[in-house]
Amino acid sequence: MKKDLEPEELLGVILEYAAKIANERSLDNVLMLMADMGKQIVVSDRCTVWLLDNQKGELWSKVAHGVSELRVPLGAGLAGHSVATGEPIFIDDAYTNEEYRDVLLNGALRTDQQTGYRTKALMVIPFRNNEGEVIGCYQAVNKMTASEKFSERDLRNLSLAASYSGKSIESAMLAQEIEETQREIIFTMGEIGESRSKETGNHVKRVAEYSYVLALGLGIPQQEAEILKMASPMHDIGKVAIPDAVLKKPGKLTDEEYDIMKTHTEIGYNLLKNSKRRILKTAAIVAEQHHEKWNGKGYPRGLRGEEIHIYGRITAIADVFDALGSDRVYKKAWELDRILNLFKEERGQHFDPRVVDVFFEQLPTILNIRDRYADDVLEQQQNG
Structure with a gap:
């Protein structure tokens, strides 16, 4: 059974990942680093970073521990609810929780039936861009310590990571947009040369x-x-x-x-x-x-x-x-x-x-x- 990180260990994880993220330009790699950082900070079994895609009206995750890319309709599942309300969500046991019963039956519990995975504790923390707009969220699944429950301390720590994540992801997305624009211009100019x-x-x-x-x-x-x-x-x-x-x-x-x-x-x-x-x-x-x-x-x-x-x-x-x-x-x-x-x-x-x-x-x-x-x-x- 794992233990919660001591303050100096927590600081070490944050500093380690902050350095890696600062030197990373690829959005996909930034998302993976964010997921790894969140997983270590709160000692969870899995951690997913969800991003808001306003154009398609979806939440998507390029990388998530244990699964490949995911896309869900905006508002669906716990992640969708958290992004829509801007509020964090704590669930000690997905199978006994009443407040989010319907959401869980259409999300985590249904996924458990399909995969055989057993979801218990869940925590979802939204993150924001520089304008204060919610652009995505962290979703941590199953606390790996003896308590098997996420705590207020986990909320504070993952909220800190979420605050940093929102700004880092926004920077990575801007860099990707600039690169994609350059690529589009280059292809267009190349086609002009050929079409002549x-x-x-x-x-x-x-x-x-x-x-x-x-x-x-x-x-x-x-x-x-x-x-x-x-x-x-x-x-x-x-x-x-x-x-x-x-x-x-x-x-x-x-x-x-x-x-x-x-x-x-x-x-x-x-x-x-x-x-x-x-x-x-x-x-x-x-x-x-x-x-x-x-x-x-x-x-x-x-x-x-x-x-x-x-x-x-x-x-x-x-x-x-x-x-x-x-x-x-x-x-x-x-x-x-x-x-x-x-x-x-x-x-x-x-x-x-x-x-x-x-x-x-x-x-x-x-x-x-x-x-x-x-x-x-x-x-x-x-x-x-």
Whole structure:
């Protein structure tokens, strides 16, 4: 049987999690840390962090101990009641409580019947944003000490955590919203570059997904792979400045026209290079270097081998794979076997050998992405 935390232990837990949360940008990870902190503070078996989704009229939990993502209608269950009233809820035994009997029968007790879990003590504490609006709540389940009941001390301690949580979650949600806005702008700008050359905007979606899979396969940390995924749609943004006569020419380009086309890499880099945002700094690298070749015969700078940034080497193979497999104004789509044979031939020539190897290792996933984001599939989804 566990014991309540001593004051110094409680302070240690709060300081430990405060430091972790302060350095965390991912909303999902912040929510998990919040749930872990709440669970330790009140010595509960489970702890769920619920957030209010006003748009959908729901409460949702991305992470909860013992379960996956949950969504319930606003006002449903103890969490919904607490969020609606702004008041905390204490229940010593869910099976004998009369005040919330109907709510429990439609919530915790029904879940117990489905899962075999035995809910006894419950505590729900709402938390607020900087404007004082309730944006979610903590829900602790089953006290793990000898008393098996949550106390006034638990209420004070979890209320303290809830006060901190509301502000931390609001900051994480704002950071996520900013990131999602950046991602949307980047995809839109990438699609503009592609649409000028009469190429589908779905090309940038596929290149983004391929780049992410290749980055992970190369051992790049997930957060960095996510940044590359968000940045890679900008690889051809420099095409916005290429004349239509060159960009949309159906036949083979002359040497002079090809020189003009090649400038899209430098144009894209110059558009993005001065940004201090990590996503756009990554996009600047990708825009400039995705046509460099491992053997030094690419452009614009003729970089060789590992002189080419790994982002450029990854996006190069993602871009070529999708371009060859798609109809363009100057050619028909290649068959898969022909593309794969080319990659084998160009391993160590056009492409980084290690990236080629990872490409073949991840080929089933890449082909699944190609099918999922096929032009006709996305068009059907948009029209349907």
